Amino acid sequence: MLYQEALRYLYGLINYEKIGFSYSDLKLERMQELMDRLGNPQFRVPTILIAGTKGKGSTSYLLHRFLMAYGFSCGLYSKPHLVTYRERIRINDTFIGGDELGLLVRRIRPVVEEMGRSSPLGKPTYFEVSVALAFLYFLERKVDLAVFEVGLGGRLDATNVSCPDLTAITPVGMDHMDVLGNSVGEIAKEKAGIIRSGIPLVLASQCPEAEKVILEVARLKSAPVTRFEEECFFEILSRDSLGSQLQWEVKSWGRSASLFPLLGDHQVANFLMALLILREWGLDFREHAIEAALTRVSWPGRIQVISNRPLIIFDVAHNRDSFLALRNTLRNYLGIEKSTFLLGFVKGKDVNSIAEVLGGFADSIVVTQPYTPRALMPGNLISLFERVAPTLVVKDPAMAYTFAKDLAVKNGLPLVVAGSFYLARLFEGEINRIFNISEEVELC
Incomplete structure (x- = not known):
């Protein structure tokens, strides 16, 4: 019953996700304190951090599949889950085991409760604890790399305690306006909070307002920017219920023709975005690995x-x-x-x-x-x-x-x-x- 006990404890932490809250109520300092008390596992897990309004989950998933096909042991943290909490934390094709999750929750629970008693920042939230569990699990399992999908916003999101090798921002639009802001520019500024000084940023095609804000943050932080529209090209030859047949190219890296199995032109853009991240992370072009990965792509809940x-x-x-x-x-x-x-x-x-x-x-x-x-x-x-x-x-x-x-x-x-x-x-x-x-x- 370790798993069910763990779930009861985790769900008992939910407060912000059930009632209205101000974005300013989220405290990155609280997450940093939690990670300090756990020995800062986030600094020992190579990480790629992906934020955005649309496509961040699909891009994270596709990148994870490609890294697997390249032979890496790859962790993926994503949210929310569809049917089981274990979806949120996986390594390669395997969700975290129920007993494994239970043991990790038993380990982290005393730290969480002690913070609730002694920290001026209060008790960590459900999402903060979930991110901490992912870092602990990936460290214990010695993954080669972990892909983290950012949750709400970016600047104050719990995933932002990481020390990423690379960051990426998918298209930014209007969502969560009650907490992130009432304009695309305000929301883009929150998403741009994941940008690190000197750390490469891969930037998807953006509307002008979002692009202006994100590029300015990158300039101030001296973060090199690789822009999707300058590096990725594709032509969709046909579309049907099986997906799309397309020709594509990632500049100075590789080109091919592929049958992409997820429905939607937006998913094709996510596919190329994931490949561009591969290039920027320093991997060479391996057509056979990419095609092998595509045969195993399955992303429920997406059309x-x-x-x-x-x-x-x-x-x-x-x-x-x-x-x-x-x-x-x-x-x-x-x-x-x-x-x-x-x-x-x-x-x-x-x-x-x-x-x-x-x-x-x-x-x-x-x-x-x-x-x-x-x-x-x-x-x-x-x-x-x-x-x-x-x-x-x-x-x-x-x-x-x-x-x-x-x-x-x-x-x-x-x-x-x-x-x-x-x-x-x-x-x-x-x-x-x-x-x-x-x-x-x-x-x-």
């Missing part, structure tokens, strides 16, 4: 086809940019022009902008409440989405899913489920089969 008859698609899109990518992918890869939507959101999302994206594309909408205390109450959304398409509220997600599926079948349309990672519980069985695991879904 995932759950069923073909009826056609049901699940995506973790939760902001305007990701919904725009979802809409374009449904059209360009799957030939979908109209769909029934089942939507659920957490607090702090720019739901108005999401509704605009769905205009003319959604035939009907069912709004529900995701499986999290941070859920946005669906009743507050009906007037907003009714301007886009006929909208109904079904509070219970399982009942909403059954209702939306029946509605889609009746109208002869696909069903698209989106808006939150916390709707993944609806597809626990399908996701567990991809992960090749069998265990109960874990809330929070």
Whole structure:
């Protein structure tokens, strides 16, 4: 029962993720104190740190797969998880074991509790402890490299205690405005908080406002910048339900033609971003390793086809940019022009902008409440989405899913489920089969 005990303890630490908070309440100093008390494992794990609004998770995952194919023992820290906490901490193809996690939690718990009693900065949070667990695990397992997906923002995020060999920032857009800022420039400044003096930065294509802010921070810190649009080129030759066939080149490194299995032009950009990071980390071009990695790419919850008859698609899109990518992918890869939507959101999302994206594309909408205390109450959304398409509220997600599926079948349309990672519980069985695991879904 080590694992279940560990989960109860970790979930008992959740506070900021359940209620509203100010970004200034996050204290990087508290995370630094925790790591000091643990012997600073983050300084002994070679690390690549990846921030951004859109694509940071996919880029981190793809980079991790390529590093595996190159023969490295590679750790990956990502969040949030879909069905099991163990997804957050993995080495190569293997999630951290339940008993391994339990032993690490037993080790870290006295330190966390002592900080709660004696530190003026207070008790570490759920996310801070999770990041610390990842560093301890990767150090104990002697990984060659760890890829860390930054959580909220960057400047004050717990992952920012690391000492990265390289940093990367994927496209920055509007998200978490309640805590990060009300403009792209303000959000970009928070993301740019991961930039280190003299440490290389790989920068994805950005809107002008975000690019200006990030480049200025890099200039002030004398961080060399490699820009995606100057180094990566691709042409998509065909798109279908299996992915995209494309020709691509990473300048002064390598070129090839590939079948890329994730759906969406945005995922193609994430693919090239991961390859560019490989180049900047100093690895040579190995076409056979890259192609071998692509045959094993599987990233659940990212425009995932759950069923073909009826056609049901699940995506973790939760902001305007990701919904725009979802809409374009449904059209360009799957030939979908109209769909029934089942939507659920957490607090702090720019739901108005999401509704605009769905205009003319959604035939009907069912709004529900995701499986999290941070859920946005669906009743507050009906007037907003009714301007886009006929909208109904079904509070219970399982009942909403059954209702939306029946509605889609009746109208002869696909069903698209989106808006939150916390709707993944609806597809626990399908996701567990991809992960090749069998265990109960874990809330929070």
